[in-house]
Amino acid sequence: MKRSLRRIQILCLVLMLAAVALGVATLPRLTFNNDILALFPGQDARSAQSIADQHRAQKVEREILLLVHTTKVEQLQQPLEKAQAQLVQCQCFSKVAIKAIDMADEPFRLASEHPALLLTPASRTQLNQLSAEQLSQSAWRRLMTRPGGFSSRELATDPLGTLAAFKANWQPTGDKLHINDAGFAQVDVDGKSYLLVRLTLAASPFSLQVQQAAIQALDSALAEVRTLPGADILTTGALFYTHAGTEQAKREISTVGLGSLLGIVCLFLWVFRSPSLLVLAFVPIGVGVLAGLSVVQWWFGHVHVIALVFGSALVGVAIDYTLHFYAKRFDAAAHWQLSDGYRRLLAPLSLGLLTSVAGYLSFSATGFPGFTQVAVMSSAGLIAAFVTVMGLFPLLLARPNATGSSPTLLALLYAIQGMQRAIFVGLYRPLGGLALGIVALTIWPLWQSNDDIRQMQSPPAELKQMEETFRDSLGARQALQYLLVQAPDAATLLARLEQTDQALAALRDAQQLTDYDTLNRWLPSPGQQRKNLELWQQRVIDSGALEQLLTRLGVGESGRATIVDSLTTAPIIAPGQLLNSAGANAAVPLLFSHAGSVYSVVNLYSPFSSEALIQLASTRPHVSWVDPVGRTNQLLEHYRHNASGLLLLAYALIWLLLCWRYGAFGALAVVTPPAAASVVTLALLLVMGHAISVFHIMALMLVLGIGIDYTLFIRESAGLVRSTLLAIGLSTVTTVLSFGLLALSGTLAIAQFGMAVFVGIVLAFFLAPLAQRP
Amino acid sequence: MSKLPALLLLLATALTAAADSPARVDADSVVWRATLEADQQRLQQIAEQLSASLPVSGTMVQQKHMAILEQPLQSKGEFLLEENGDIDWSVTEPFPVLYQVRDDRILRTLDGEQLEISARTEPSVYGFFQIVSKLFELKLDGLHRFFTLQVPAEGLGEPWQLRLQPNNDRLASAIAAIVVSGQQGQMSRVTVREPNGDFSQIEFIYRSKKP
Numbered sequence: 006m007k008r009s010l011r012r013i014q015i016l017c018l019v020l021m022l023a024a025v026a027l028g029v030a031t032l033p034r035l036t037f038n039n040d041i042l043a044l045f046p047g048q049d050a051r052s053a054q055s056i057a058d059q060h061r062a063q064k065v066e067r068e069i070l071l072l073v074h075t076t077k078v079e080q081l082q083q084p085l086e087k088a089q090a091q092l093v094q095c096q097c098f099s100k101v102a103i104k105a106i107d108m109a110d111e112p113f114r115l116a117s118e119h120p121a122l123l124l125t126p127a128s129r130t131q132l133n134q135l136s137a138e139q140l141s142q143s144a145w146r147r148l149m150t151r152p153g154g155f156s157s158r159e160l161a162t163d164p165l166g167t168l169a170a171f172k173a174n175w176q177p178t179g180d181k182l183h184i185n186d187a188g189f190a191q192v193d194v195d196g197k198s199y200l201l202v203r204l205t206l207a208a209s210p211f212s213l214q215v216q217q218a219a220i221q222a223l224d225s226a227l228a229e230v231r232t233l234p235g236a237d238i239l240t241t242g243a244l245f246y247t248h249a250g251t252e253q254a255k256r257e258i259s260t261v262g263l264g265s266l267l268g269i270v271c272l273f274l275w276v277f278r279s280p281s282l283l284v285l286a287f288v289p290i291g292v293g294v295l296a297g298l299s300v301v302q303w304w305f306g307h308v309h310v311i312a313l314v315f316g317s318a319l320v321g322v323a324i325d326y327t328l329h330f331y332a333k334r335f336d337a338a339a340h341w342q343l344s345d346g347y348r349r350l351l352a353p354l355s356l357g358l359l360t361s362v363a364g365y366l367s368f369s370a371t372g373f374p375g376f377t378q379v380a381v382m383s384s385a386g387l388i389a390a391f392v393t394v395m396g397l398f399p400l401l402l403a404r405p406n407a408t409g410s411s412p413t414l415l416a417l418l419y420a421i422q423g424m425q426r427a428i429f430v431g432l433y434r435p436l437g438g439l440a441l442g443i444v445a446l447t448i449w450p451l452w453q454s455n456d457d458i459r460q461m462q463s464p465p466a467e468l469k470q471m472e473e474t475f476r477d478s479l480g481a482r483q484a485l486q487y488l489l490v491q492a493p494d495a496a497t498l499l500a501r502l503e504q505t506d507q508a509l510a511a512l513r514d515a516q517q518l519t520d521y522d523t524l525n526r527w528l529p530s531p532g533q534q535r536k537n538l539e540l541w542q543q544r545v546i547d548s549g550a551l552e553q554l555l556t557r558l559g560v561g562e563s564g565r566a567t568i569v570d571s572l573t574t575a576p577i578i579a580p581g582q583l584l585n586s587a588g589a590n591a592a593v594p595l596l597f598s599h600a601g602s603v604y605s606v607v608n609l610y611s612p613f614s615s616e617a618l619i620q621l622a623s624t625r626p627h628v629s630w631v632d633p634v635g636r637t638n639q640l641l642e643h644y645r646h647n648a649s650g651l652l653l654l655a656y657a658l659i660w661l662l663l664c665w666r667y668g669a670f671g672a673l674a675v676v677t678p679p680a681a682a683s684v685v686t687l688a689l690l691l692v693m694g695h696a697i698s699v700f701h702i703m704a705l706m707l708v709l710g711i712g713i714d715y716t717l718f719i720r721e722s723a724g725l726v727r728s729t730l731l732a733i734g735l736s737t738v739t740t741v742l743s744f745g746l747l748a749l750s751g752t753l754a755i756a757q758f759g760m761a762v763f764v765g766i767v768l769a770f771f772l773a774p775l776a777q778r779p
Numbered sequence: 780m781s782k783l784p785a786l787l788l789l790l791a792t793a794l795t796a797a798a799d800s801p802a803r804v805d806a807d808s809v810v811w812r813a814t815l816e817a818d819q820q821r822l823q824q825i826a827e828q829l830s831a832s833l834p835v836s837g838t839m840v841q842q843k844h845m846a847i848l849e850q851p852l853q854s855k856g857e858f859l860l861e862e863n864g865d866i867d868w869s870v871t872e873p874f875p876v877l878y879q880v881r882d883d884r885i886l887r888t889l890d891g892e893q894l895e896i897s898a899r900t901e902p903s904v905y906g907f908f909q910i911v912s913k914l915f916e917l918k919l920d921g922l923h924r925f926f927t928l929q930v931p932a933e934g935l936g937e938p939w940q941l942r943l944q945p946n947n948d949r950l951a952s953a954i955a956a957i958v959v960s961g962q963q964g965q966m967s968r969v970t971v972r973e974p975n976g977d978f979s980q981i982e983f984i985y986r987s988k989k990p
Contacts, residue, residue, distance in 0.1 A: 149854060150876040150889065152868055153907030154979050156953070157847045173900050183883045188924055564847040 006344040006399070013351070017396030021292060024389040027303075028295030035298060036307045053597075053604045054631055057489055060595050061606070067099075067206040069219075069242035070475060071227075072192065072199035076235035081200055082187050084233065088226040092204065095222035097215050100205040105182075105190040108203045113175050113593055115528060116582055119575035120168040121541035122534040126510075128167040129537070132544040140165070140544070141553035148558070161568050164554055165545065174526040175592070182479065194478040199239070201479075210244040213251060220248050241475045246464050253751050261749060265742040269324075272738055276414060276731075277331055277406075285401065286327045289390035293320040297386030301378050309378050316382030322361065322707075323390030324739055325714055326354055329732040330398050334406055336728030341405035351395070353721040356666075357714040358391045360659050364710040367651045376703075414731075422730055429774040437775070441681055448688040455696030456642035486615070486632045488607035488622060495580035498596075498603045499530035501627050505607060508621050517617045520610040524583065524594045534577045546573050645699040652705055656680055659713060667720065675720050675776045679712025682768035689764055700754045704744075704761030711740055712769035716776030737770040811929040811942045821935040822928075826917040828964035833862040833916075835965065837985040845977045858983065860915050866908065880908050914959055915966060925950055926957070938962030 006014070075081055085103045092101045102108040115123075124132070135143065144165045148155050163169055182201060185191045190201040208215045223240075230236055273283045297320055301308050333346045362384045369377040490505060492498035502525040512518040529537065545551050546569065555565045583596055595606040609618070615632070622630035656676055663672035683705045687697065695701070715733040722729040740762065747759025814822065836859040843852040856870035866880040877888040878896075885896040885908055896904050913921040922928065926943035935941075940960045945951040955972040965985055972978045 146874045149852070150870055150874050151904060151907075152870070152878055152911075153903045154841065154843050154852075155903075156973060157845050157975065157977055160847070169901075187920065558852065559849045560847050561849050 006347065010344060010347050010351070014347070014396055014399050017392040018400075019396070020392040021389065021396045024292055024296040024299075024392065028292070028299045031299035031302050032295070035302050037309070037313065053491065053599050053602070054489060054629070056597060056599055057487070057595060057604065057606050057631070058633055060597070061487070063209075064591065066210055066243040067208075069204040069206065069240070069244055070479075071202040071204070072194065072239040072475070072478070073202060073227075073230060074194075074197050074199045074235065074237040074239075075230070075233040078185075078191070078198045078200060079187070080233070081230070082189070084230045085189075085200065085202065088230060089202075091226040092222055095218055097207055097218040097222060098204050099207040100203075102203045103200075104188045105184045105201075108190065108201075113527065115578055117576070117578060118162075118168060118172075119572075119578075120163050120165065120171075121538045121545075121572060121575050122578060123171040123529065124167055124537045124540070125171050125174065128165075128170055129540060132167075132540055137544075137548035137550040137553060140548075140550040141557060144550075144554050145557045160555075160558070160560075161571060164551060164568070164572070192478050194239070194474060197237070199237075199478075204242075206244060210242070210247045216244065216248045216251055219244055239471050239474055241468075241472045245468055249465050249468060250752075257747075257750050257755075261746045265746050268742040269739050272735065272742075275411060276735060277335060278411070279407075282331060285398075286324060286331070288397065289323050289327055289393040290320060292393045293323050293386035293390035296389030297382040300385035301382045304381055305378060308382075309374075312378035312382045316379045316386065320383055320386030320390060322383075322711060322740070323387055323394075325357070325711070325732070325736045326391055326394040327398075328735045328739075329354060329718065329729075330394055330402065332728040332732035332735070334402055336726075336731060337405065339405050343399055343403045347395075347399060349721075353714075353717045354391065354395070356663070356717045356721075358387060360662070360713045360717070361387055361710045363658060363662070364655050364706060364713070367655050367706070418727055418730055418734070421734065422727065425730075425771070425774045429777075437681075441684060444688055445684055448691050451691040453691070453696040454642070454645065455698050456638045456645060484609045484611040484613065485634055486618075486630070487609055488618065489604055489629045489631050490607060491602050491604050491627045491629075493602060495583060495596075495603050496531050498605055499525050499528065499580050500532055501625075502605060502607070503530055503533055505621075505625065505628055508625075509607070512614075512617055512621065515617075518609065518613040522592075522594050522608040524596055524605045527593055528578060528580060528583055531577050531580065538575060538577075542573065641699050645697070645702055648699055648702040648706070652683075652702060652709065655706070655709060659709075671720070671778070675716045676713065678716050678772035678775045679709050679765075679769050681775070682712055682765050682772050683708055685768050686761055686765040690761065695757065695760070698754070698757055700757045701761045704758045705765060707744065707762055708765035708769055711736065711766060712773070715769060715773040719773050719776045720778065733770060733773060737766055740766045809940065809942075810932040812932050814928050814930050818930050818935055821939075822917070822919060825935065825939060825961070826919060829915065829917050829961070829966065832964040833860060835860050835915075835985055837983055839981055839983050841979060841981045843977075843979045846975070864912060864916070866912060866915075868908075868911075878904070878908070880912065910957075911969075914969060917966075938967070 073081060073085065089101050089103045092098055100107075132140070147166055148160075182190045182192050185200075192199055192201060206215055206219060210216060210219075227238060231238065270283060273286060274280070277283070294316075297316055298308055298313070301312055301316070329350055330346075333350060334341050337346065365380050365383045365387070367380075369380040488505065490498060490501050492501050502523045506523045506525055509518060509521050509523070513520060525533070551569055551572065552565060555568060560568070594608050595604075597604055615630075619630050622628045660672045660676045663675050666672075667675060686705065686708070687701070690697065690701065714736070718729045718733060745759055745763030745766065747755050748763050750756045750759060837857070839856055839858050841854045841856075845851075853872075854870055855872040856868065858869070859867040864880075865882075866878070868878040868880070870876045870878075879886045879888070885905060887894050887896050887904075912918075919928075922943060925945060925947070927946045929942040929944060931940055938960060939962065940958065943957040943959070945954050945956075951974070953973065955974045958970045958972070959966060960968045966983060968980065968982050970978060970980045
């Protein structure tokens with residue numbers, strides 16, 4: 006080997022050893038992050054909306070509800086108590102409630118509750134409209150017609166019942182539960198009685214440990230209940246969805262993953278006929294994954310599972326480097342000379358590495374934090390795999406290949422070579438370009454895109470059905486969408502909420518909104534409290550209405566004076582205390598302060614008209630309409646556009662990069678095959694009825710990365726050399742085996758990715774000869 | 780769903796509010812003691828007799844004695860308890876109002892207008908009927924959730940008397956005790972005593988049954 010090549014090889018070997026050392030040192034310290042949300046951009050992680058989202062998500066995500074039925078519901082008490090005793094043993098649950106009283110939150114209390122301050126709009130109307138005589142008469146009748154009567158305390162604190170009416174707003178609407186004699190919350194579903202069990206997870210249901218522990222605990226704790234006659238258990242909660250997702254992923258990893266591994270092993274043994282070569286082929290990938298993980302850990306402080314999965318897969322592309330090395334040596338057979346082979350491999354492999362790294366690093370520009378890690382991991386991994394092939398292989402594969410090749414394989418290679426020659430050698434390229442243009446234009450009207458995150462997931466129909474049942478049987482449910490109201494302080498916030506409340510009440514009356522909750526229903530703003538106090542003083546005290554009522558009831562003179570006196574003045578309740586106390590009760594709308602402002606969420610109950618609510622928010626500068634699903638969809642659309650732009654940019658960059666070596670037309674010839682393959686892939690997908698999403702575009706980035714490798718080798722090898730054809734053919738098959746099989750995934754997003762890689766890579770392989778020198 | 784717990788708490792505390800109805804049983808030279816094993820059979824027997832006599836109907840008179848009032852307040856009306864637990868509670872004086880308890884629903888008819896009452900809108904009314912429906916049939920399981928049962932020192936005779944003492948602080952803050960008396964398979968009087976000494980008393984006068 007020439008001295009210059011020898012130097013490169015030694016440098017590569019040193020780098021490889023350094024990568025291995027780094028990996029070994031970092032490996033024990035690897036920390037994995039499996040929060041799936043990290044896949045999506047945290048937008049501005051510190052924005053008020055994201056704080057509200059996080060609070061809401063945490064509350065909703067961790068809740069698990071069970072509805073339990075047996076033929077004799079009254080006999081369920083003991084089995085459920087046993088199940089509860091078993092469930093609390095699991096640290097995965099922070100709360101296991103089977104009795105209604107245990108499901109209750111801390112009651113909401115204000116520091117002082119005075120009827121003069123806390124009036125509902127309906128009470129205000131009544132006070133305004135009725136005369137003193139009518140008011141006292143109506144209050145008298147109210148007290149005298151109540152079957153339970155009233156207490157002296159009630160008379161002294163809420164003689165007109167207005168405070169009770171105000172506090173009724175602190176209670177939820179729409180729930181259809183009742184408490185049975187044994188203290189269980191009971192609900193009827195399709196004429197059958199079910200008991201409600203409510204659990205709260207101790208951590209996110211996206212955590213794999215929590216999922217596993219909780220599902221196991223539930224299975225074993227409910228085993229006895231399931232054996233009871235007529236037993237039926239309905240479940241709902243994010244846990245069951247995340248668990249179903251995990252199970253599906255596991256199944257797919259074991260089927261698709263195993264299938265692709267077996268396929269690749271068989272292929273290697275058939276082509277290279279050497280188990281030791283098979284083992285050696287995985288060494289660069291092993292070093293690559295190790296180095297990639299270490300760099301990501303070192304850079305980000307943790308490794309996201311998405312980076313682990315996708316990053317490892319991309320590093321798997323490094324099998325191409327091995328394949329080229331093997332194919333060169335295999336094809337040269339007895340004539341193999343390390344120095345010559347090494348020289349011929351160096352340029353295309355380096356260029357391939359350079360373009361792949363450039364392509365993958367552009368992933369990070371999509372803004373998906375998960376994909377930034379994928380970019381770093383795959384780039385570092387590819388570099389490590391490259392130095393392993395170029396540093397280690399010359400030491401082990403200096404001698405010619407000992408085994409001959411399969412005649413079938415040779416025949417197949419000749420056939421493909423012949424076919425490609427027939428198609429491409431005489432091809433008038435502008436004509437091909439024209440044909441491609443026509444294809445693109447014909448297909449254009451079929452263009453459709455899909456950025457709906459809900460369609461990308463495919464939860465089991467059974468789970469969705471059960472959730473529907475819960476929704477129907479338990480009554481109104483909060484919508485995912487909400488309004489966020491902002492103000493500089495709590496008093497202004499409550500005043501703004503009161504304005505919003507009025508507008509929302511109008512929408513509800515117009516049947517455009519089922520119901521809603523605003524914080525001012527729990528405490529009016531200081532301004533409103535003052536108005537209430539004034540109204541109360543005027544209509545209840547000064548008018549003599551209260552005095553009349555007490556006289557009608559027969560309250561003695563001193564008693565009357567005491568009561569009237571105590572109901573005459575009241576200090577305004579400061580709204581600041583809400584910030585400290587509101588969080589204890591889950592029914593109170595979310596309230597938080599952030600960056601010098603105070604925010605509160607207005608909870609909405611579906612169904613409602615989004616347009617009307619968007620309109621409402623758009624006319625109020627301090628009110629924002631938040632649609633988490635819509636926002637994710639918008640983001641996906643945004644990233645689809647971004648990724649498409651980046652893909653074009655990546656092509657332009659690679660073309661520029663290659664211009665210095667091949668000239669403008671030569672570089673164009675090299676980038677055209679993957680580009681054409683991508684266009685035709687999109688066309689085929691559209692014809693097949695697919696709607697294009699960001700995941701298809703990510704796949705086309707992979708097609709670029711791998712497809713450029715193909716064309717670079719064809720360009721560098723001056724014609725359709727058999728070793729190149731063998732290497733890129735094998736690369737195509739291994740890529741299809743490792744990525745294309747993802748098309749079988751049950752998760753639409755992954756299936757789309759797999760399908761696009763499958764079609765794109767096969768096309769890139771067949772179109773690759775376009776890159777050869779004319 | 781997040782509102783569910785609040786509702787549940789409300790349902791549980793509705794009984795507290797119901798107990799806001801004033802009360803004092805003061806035929807109380809009675810000495811009370813905890814129920815013994817020996818009383819269980821008699822309690823069961825009373826409960827069976829109460830159930831067996833259904834349906835029952837008659838008139839009721841409610842009196843509220845409050846320290847703050849110069850005179851006790853009085854209201855009158857009629858009641859009907861069906862075998863399936865449905866209740867008609869019709870107050871005729873001083874104002875006419877009809878309450879109908881049907882399964883878990885409570886309907887109020889006032890001035891010809893019918894309105895469904897929930898634990899959310901009127902916890903005290905809801906809680907009142909929760910207790911009354913359990914008392915009418917002496918549903919011991921239901922009562923045990925909220926009360927400790929006591930019997931006169933000499934035991935449960937005929938006529939019988941029972942004392943229900945709240946077994947949680949929340950309820951005890953509103954109700955000191957409920958004393959129920961009855962005979963011949965019918966509950967004749969319920970007296971609810973408040974901690975501040977106020978009390979209310981409901982007398983039931985049964986209509987003779989048609990054969």
